[in-house]
Amino acid sequence: MSIKQNLLNIKSALPEHVTLVAVSKTKPISDLMEAYDAGQRIFGENKIQEMTEKWEAMPKDIEWHMIGHVQTNKVKFMAPFVSLIHGVDGLKLLEEINKQAQKNDRIIDCLFQIHIAEEETKFGLNEKELNEILYSATFHEMKNIRIVGLMGMATFTDNQEQIKKEFTHLKTIFDTTNQLLTSNFQLLTLSMGMSGDYKLAIECGSTMVRIGSSIFGNR
Secondary structure, eight states: OOHHHHHHHHHHHSOTTOEEEEEOTTOOHHHHHHHHHTTOOEEEESOHHHHHHHHHHSOTTOEEEEOSOOOGGGHHHHTTTOSEEEEEOOHHHHHHHHHHHHHTTOOEEEEEEBOOSSOTTSOOBOHHHHHHHHTSHHHHTOOSEEEEEEEOOOOSSSOHHHHHHHHHHHHHHHHHHTTOOBTTEEEEEEEEEETTTHHHHHHTTOSEEEEOHHHHOOO
Protein backbone atom coordinates (compact mmCIF):
# COMPACT_ATOMS: atom_id res chain seq x y z
CA MET A 1 0.00 0.00 0.00
CA SER A 2 1.02 3.59 -0.53
CA ILE A 3 2.17 5.92 2.23
CA LYS A 4 -1.04 7.87 1.78
CA GLN A 5 -3.20 4.77 2.16
CA ASN A 6 -1.25 3.53 5.20
CA LEU A 7 -1.62 6.92 6.83
CA LEU A 8 -5.34 7.22 6.16
CA ASN A 9 -5.95 3.68 7.46
CA ILE A 10 -4.15 4.42 10.73
CA LYS A 11 -5.77 7.83 11.19
CA SER A 12 -9.25 6.45 10.61
CA ALA A 13 -8.71 3.94 13.43
CA LEU A 14 -7.25 6.40 15.96
CA PRO A 15 -9.54 7.94 18.58
CA GLU A 16 -10.02 11.71 18.17
CA HIS A 17 -8.06 12.58 21.31
CA VAL A 18 -4.91 10.75 20.11
CA THR A 19 -2.24 12.70 18.21
CA LEU A 20 -0.28 10.89 15.50
CA VAL A 21 3.42 11.64 15.13
CA ALA A 22 4.67 10.24 11.81
CA VAL A 23 8.19 8.97 12.53
CA SER A 24 10.05 10.04 9.40
CA LYS A 25 13.69 9.54 10.44
CA THR A 26 15.95 8.33 7.60
CA LYS A 27 13.11 8.77 5.10
CA PRO A 28 13.56 11.00 2.02
CA ILE A 29 11.67 14.28 1.71
CA SER A 30 9.60 12.79 -1.13
CA ASP A 31 8.13 10.25 1.33
CA LEU A 32 7.40 12.97 3.87
CA MET A 33 5.72 15.09 1.17
CA GLU A 34 3.48 12.17 0.24
CA ALA A 35 2.36 12.02 3.88
CA TYR A 36 2.08 15.82 3.99
CA ASP A 37 -0.13 15.82 0.88
CA ALA A 38 -2.33 13.24 2.61
CA GLY A 39 -2.85 15.67 5.49
CA GLN A 40 -0.09 14.77 7.98
CA ARG A 41 1.44 17.80 9.72
CA ILE A 42 3.44 16.31 12.62
CA PHE A 43 6.71 14.54 11.91
CA GLY A 44 9.18 12.97 14.33
CA GLU A 45 12.93 12.88 13.75
CA ASN A 46 15.76 11.55 15.92
CA LYS A 47 18.74 13.41 14.44
CA ILE A 48 18.84 17.18 14.71
CA GLN A 49 20.85 17.75 11.52
CA GLU A 50 18.46 15.65 9.43
CA MET A 51 15.43 17.35 11.00
CA THR A 52 16.91 20.80 10.32
CA GLU A 53 17.54 19.97 6.66
CA LYS A 54 13.96 18.76 6.25
CA TRP A 55 12.57 21.80 8.09
CA GLU A 56 14.45 24.10 5.70
CA ALA A 57 13.17 22.27 2.61
CA MET A 58 9.56 21.60 3.54
CA PRO A 59 6.38 23.67 4.12
CA LYS A 60 6.40 25.81 7.24
CA ASP A 61 3.08 24.63 8.73
CA ILE A 62 4.71 21.37 9.86
CA GLU A 63 5.28 20.62 13.55
CA TRP A 64 8.69 19.03 14.02
CA HIS A 65 9.10 16.73 17.01
CA MET A 66 12.54 15.66 18.24
CA ILE A 67 11.96 12.08 19.37
CA GLY A 68 15.55 10.90 19.79
CA HIS A 69 18.01 11.26 22.64
CA VAL A 70 19.15 14.90 22.70
CA GLN A 71 22.74 15.96 23.23
CA THR A 72 23.02 19.28 25.04
CA ASN A 73 25.43 20.78 22.50
CA LYS A 74 22.97 20.18 19.64
CA VAL A 75 19.96 21.98 21.16
CA LYS A 76 20.88 25.33 19.57
CA PHE A 77 20.38 23.97 16.06
CA MET A 78 16.71 23.07 16.57
CA ALA A 79 15.76 25.81 19.04
CA PRO A 80 14.50 28.20 16.31
CA PHE A 81 11.80 25.82 15.05
CA VAL A 82 11.25 22.59 17.03
CA SER A 83 7.64 22.17 18.24
CA LEU A 84 8.08 19.47 20.87
CA ILE A 85 11.11 17.74 22.40
CA HIS A 86 10.09 14.25 23.53
CA GLY A 87 13.10 12.95 25.39
CA VAL A 88 14.01 15.34 28.19
CA ASP A 89 15.75 13.19 30.79
CA GLY A 90 17.67 15.59 33.00
CA LEU A 91 17.85 19.08 34.48
CA LYS A 92 21.04 20.00 32.60
CA LEU A 93 19.38 19.35 29.24
CA LEU A 94 16.30 21.30 30.31
CA GLU A 95 18.47 24.26 31.31
CA GLU A 96 20.09 24.27 27.87
CA ILE A 97 16.70 24.10 26.11
CA ASN A 98 15.50 27.00 28.25
CA LYS A 99 18.64 29.01 27.43
CA GLN A 100 18.40 28.42 23.67
CA ALA A 101 14.63 29.07 23.67
CA GLN A 102 15.28 32.40 25.36
CA LYS A 103 17.85 33.33 22.69
CA ASN A 104 15.20 32.64 20.06
CA ASP A 105 12.47 34.46 21.98
CA ARG A 106 10.42 31.26 22.21
CA ILE A 107 8.82 28.96 24.73
CA ILE A 108 9.66 25.38 23.77
CA ASP A 109 7.31 22.54 24.73
CA CYS A 110 8.90 19.40 26.17
CA LEU A 111 8.00 15.97 27.49
CA PHE A 112 9.82 14.35 30.38
CA GLN A 113 11.03 10.89 29.38
CA ILE A 114 10.29 8.34 32.12
CA HIS A 115 12.18 5.05 32.28
CA ILE A 116 9.54 2.31 32.40
CA ALA A 117 11.27 -0.53 30.49
CA GLU A 118 13.38 -3.33 31.91
CA GLU A 119 16.12 -2.58 29.37
CA GLU A 120 18.94 -0.49 30.79
CA THR A 121 19.73 0.89 27.34
CA LYS A 122 16.63 3.07 27.29
CA PHE A 123 16.96 6.60 28.64
CA GLY A 124 14.64 8.27 31.12
CA LEU A 125 14.02 9.54 34.64
CA ASN A 126 12.81 7.45 37.53
CA GLU A 127 10.09 8.86 39.80
CA LYS A 128 12.58 10.14 42.38
CA GLU A 129 14.59 12.02 39.73
CA LEU A 130 11.38 13.41 38.22
CA ASN A 131 10.25 14.80 41.57
CA GLU A 132 13.69 16.25 42.31
CA ILE A 133 13.45 18.29 39.10
CA LEU A 134 9.83 19.31 39.60
CA TYR A 135 10.40 20.62 43.10
CA SER A 136 13.73 22.33 42.40
CA ALA A 137 14.04 26.12 42.42
CA THR A 138 15.95 25.93 39.12
CA PHE A 139 12.98 24.35 37.34
CA HIS A 140 10.48 26.89 38.66
CA GLU A 141 12.64 29.77 37.42
CA MET A 142 12.63 28.52 33.82
CA LYS A 143 10.43 30.82 31.75
CA ASN A 144 11.20 29.56 28.22
CA ILE A 145 10.27 25.91 28.51
CA ARG A 146 6.91 24.29 29.15
CA ILE A 147 6.56 20.68 30.24
CA VAL A 148 3.37 19.53 28.53
CA GLY A 149 3.52 15.81 29.19
CA LEU A 150 5.37 12.57 29.84
CA MET A 151 6.82 10.01 27.45
CA GLY A 152 7.97 6.45 27.89
CA MET A 153 8.95 3.41 25.84
CA ALA A 154 8.01 -0.09 26.88
CA THR A 155 10.41 -3.04 26.89
CA PHE A 156 10.99 -4.53 23.43
CA THR A 157 9.22 -7.83 24.02
CA ASP A 158 6.32 -9.95 22.75
CA ASN A 159 4.98 -10.21 26.30
CA GLN A 160 1.82 -8.11 26.09
CA GLU A 161 1.20 -8.33 29.84
CA GLN A 162 4.58 -6.81 30.58
CA ILE A 163 4.07 -4.01 28.06
CA LYS A 164 0.63 -3.32 29.52
CA LYS A 165 2.09 -3.22 33.04
CA GLU A 166 4.74 -0.68 31.96
CA PHE A 167 2.23 1.54 30.14
CA THR A 168 -0.13 1.42 33.12
CA HIS A 169 2.73 2.37 35.42
CA LEU A 170 3.48 5.44 33.28
CA LYS A 171 -0.21 6.42 33.28
CA THR A 172 -0.19 6.25 37.10
CA ILE A 173 2.85 8.54 37.26
CA PHE A 174 1.11 10.89 34.80
CA ASP A 175 -2.03 11.04 36.94
CA THR A 176 -0.22 11.64 40.23
CA THR A 177 2.27 14.16 38.82
CA ASN A 178 -0.53 16.04 37.10
CA GLN A 179 -1.61 17.54 40.40
CA LEU A 180 1.38 19.90 40.34
CA LEU A 181 0.43 23.02 38.39
CA THR A 182 2.94 25.78 37.71
CA SER A 183 3.26 28.21 34.81
CA ASN A 184 5.81 26.00 33.04
CA PHE A 185 4.25 22.64 33.89
CA GLN A 186 0.88 21.42 32.71
CA LEU A 187 0.53 17.81 31.68
CA LEU A 188 -1.68 17.45 28.62
CA THR A 189 0.14 14.73 26.68
CA LEU A 190 0.95 11.13 27.52
CA SER A 191 3.17 9.85 24.71
CA MET A 192 3.52 6.09 24.59
CA GLY A 193 3.09 3.54 21.87
CA MET A 194 4.82 2.90 18.54
CA SER A 195 4.01 0.85 15.43
CA GLY A 196 4.06 -2.47 17.31
CA ASP A 197 2.20 -1.53 20.48
CA TYR A 198 0.25 1.69 19.93
CA LYS A 199 -3.18 0.08 20.17
CA LEU A 200 -2.36 -1.31 23.61
CA ALA A 201 -0.85 2.06 24.59
CA ILE A 202 -4.09 3.85 23.69
CA GLU A 203 -6.06 1.35 25.78
CA CYS A 204 -3.73 2.27 28.69
CA GLY A 205 -4.32 6.02 28.27
CA SER A 206 -1.88 7.25 25.64
CA THR A 207 -2.79 10.52 23.91
CA MET A 208 0.15 10.59 21.47
CA VAL A 209 1.54 7.72 19.38
CA ARG A 210 4.70 7.61 17.28
CA ILE A 211 4.33 5.49 14.16
CA GLY A 212 6.95 5.03 11.47
CA SER A 213 7.19 1.67 9.74
CA SER A 214 3.40 1.20 9.54
CA ILE A 215 3.24 4.43 7.52
CA PHE A 216 6.48 4.56 5.56
CA GLY A 217 7.37 0.86 5.43
CA ASN A 218 10.38 -0.79 7.03
CA ARG A 219 13.74 0.95 6.92
